Amino acid sequence: MAPPNRQIRLIGWIAPTILVVLWQLSIDIGLIRFRYFPTPVAVARALYTIALSGALYKNTAHTVLVALIAWAIASVLGVAVGLVVGLSVPLWKGVMASIDVLRSLPIIALVPVGVIIFGFTLKLEIVIGAYAAIWPTLVNTVTGVRQTRIELLDVGKMLRMSALERLRKLIFPSSLPVIMVGLRLGLGLSLVLTVVSEIVGTPHGIGNALISAEQALHPGQMFAYILVVGLVGYLLNGVFLYAARIFSPSERSREISR
Amino acid sequence: MTQQTSNTQAGSTRNSYRKSHGGKGVAPLFGLLPLAVLLLIWQIFGNPHSVFFPQPNRWLTAINSLQQQGTLWTSILATASTFVQSIIVATLIGTTLGLALGSINWGGKALDPLLDFLRNLPAAALVPAAAIVLGTNTKMALVIVVFSSVWPILLSTRSAIMNLSPVLSSSITNLRLSGPRRTSVMIGSALPGILLGVRVAAPLALIVTLLAEFITNLSGVGALILSAQQNFNSAEVYALLLLAGVLALVVNSIVSAIEASVLRRHGPVTT
Incomplete structure (x- = not known):
């Protein structure tokens, strides 16, 4: 360093x-x-207790794993649909307004719809996490593709590249920085929404542990879990930026982290 | 986080739309057609007794019955009042702190990690904590909503102040402006940044308001959604989703209108 x-x-x-x-x-x-406002020392002590009992590891592993699965699903779907919608101008005109309406629905109001359909299951967590994460990925992919410079496409035409080649060699690389921003936002959202569905009632993970600690009147443990959620989000973000820096040239990763 | 993307996006779109294959612009309204067709198919071919996917006309019946019970408007009012108070307080705090932090040049290095951590704390996790410390009341909702929505405003104001045009900052020094006059000049030039922050913060504040009501059953639209879910009244759940969507739309249009009118009065923006 x-x-x-x-x-x-x-x-x-x-x-x-x-x-x-x-x-x-x-x-x-x-x-x-305040009656239930713990001191940092109390929070540290609670953190030590839950770490020792194994609850911390179990809950964190569950939440992170679910969030990553949800994010992976959302990323694949979001980039795929985004590429299709971004590449075709008529299709973009025909569906983009619908996409804008769907993505601006407050996600918190969608959680109960998920609860009614799936109940408090693992499926609910994954679907809600993925639904939240898909929109930034999709919208940024569309934006990235549509920003491809016309000169670049001309180069493709001149070199008689096939449509697939143009996508792979020109359009995708040039829109990658914007897509990466979407993926990064999606990662944060899928973690948050996984925690929300656990808070609301799914009986696993950090969110559930947090609510149990509240109901058992253990503010120390509760704040310890909040600290953990914050750290997990911070770390996931950091790992993503680090990976982006390894896999893409320096100029791009600067744009991603902006 | 969100604010910065939209910043990047807006910037690069502005520079390159002329030369990109997509062209400029807002998606045309007839793009709503697929959604409308979907709802129509749902209405015509949907199962009238479905618990999971109630037909759209049952959503409207559900909204209507909420209105007749008299809970609809009081809930909307409660949510709106929390939202409006929070966004005003968040704007005041965010602008003040943003101005202060933007003016000290060592602030970035020393405070960035902390600010980064705090603004990324999920509001959902903070709601139960606030409820246990402050009790389940409107004050708690206010604290949480302000805490979650202040960051975009603070960071956007700070970056606007840090990126003041060199001409302006040297004029401030040369004219020896200080105190309120200096502040007012700086606020004026940071106005586009402040407004950008508010535009990002407003939808966030609405979501966190609903979230706080939903998680703690504090009266408001969020609590209506919670009780509909607990009673497995699926038509009402969908209806309230629609209502939440409309609220989000209203908030966005009001914020855009305010932004446009302030910027128009303020004169052309040169950033």
């Missing part, structure tokens, strides 16, 4: 540390007084 990068990392720890210390102190000296 280059020195300036390490410097940023060190500096980045200062603000959270100050925040945590302030949080602890303001409860200790009685500045904040």
Whole structure:
């Protein structure tokens, strides 16, 4: 790692540390007084307890796995449908407004529809996670494809490339940065919606553990799980950006992380 | 997160639409046809007794009966009031913090990791925490909605301030502007950025409002959805999904209208 990068990392720890210390102190000296607001020390202790009992590992593994499955399904479908809709101008004109309406439905209102159809099952988690993640992927793929420069297509025509070749060698690579942004947003959404369906009633995973901790009046454990959800989201995002940097040239990955 | 994509997208579309094969623009309205046909087929060929897929006309009956019970409008009002209060508070806090953080140049390095972590905390996970700490009440909903929707405004304002045109920042220095005059000049020039943040924050605030009501059964449209689901009243669930969609549409059009009118009065935007 280059020195300036390490410097940023060190500096980045200062603000959270100050925040945590302030949080602890303001409860200790009685500045904040809520019955169920845990101190950072209590949260750390709860984290240690759930880590020791294996519950933390089990719940996190479940949620991450489901979110990744949902995301994978959404990514394949979103990119495939997005390519088709983006490539054909008449098709785009014919269906894009419908897509815009469907994707702007508040996803939270769709969760109960899923509950009625699937019940509180694993299927519900996957379907809801995938449904949420498909829209940014689809819409960004459409946008990316439609942004392909006309000169690039002219090159393809001049070289007498077949339609498939043009897609593979010109259109797809040139729209990849925009598609990657969609995939990254989709990843975050599928995690969040997986957790939502667990909070709402699916009896597995982090969301369920969080609600159980609330009902058992264990605020420490609850905040510990919130911390875990935040960290998982942060890490998934980081891994995605890292992978994008490995698989694509530097110029592109800068665009993806923007 | 979302704000930044739309930023990127808008930027690259603006630069390249003339030269791209897709051309410019908003999707034409007749693209709604497939959706309309789908609903029509559903209505004509759907099973009138289906629990999972009630026909569209039963959605309307369900909405109507909610209205007759008198719960529809009070719920919409409760949701709207939480939403409006939250978006106003979030705009005030977001703009203030964005201005402050944009003006200090070491702020980026030191605060980015923390801000990144906080804004990516899922609101859904925070709702139960807020409910246990603050109790299930409107204040709790406000806190959660503001906390989740403040980030796009804060970050967008901050980046607008950090990317002020060099001419403007040197004018501020040269004219020795300070205090309220300096702030008002900076707010003026950051206005497009602030509005962009609000446009991203508004739909988010609506979703989190519904979510908070849904998870804690706090009165509002979200609570109506919850009770419809718990009673397995599927027609009502679909009807309320439709209502939520309409609310989202209304919010978007109001925000766009405000954005357009403010920017028009503010003059041409040169970013």
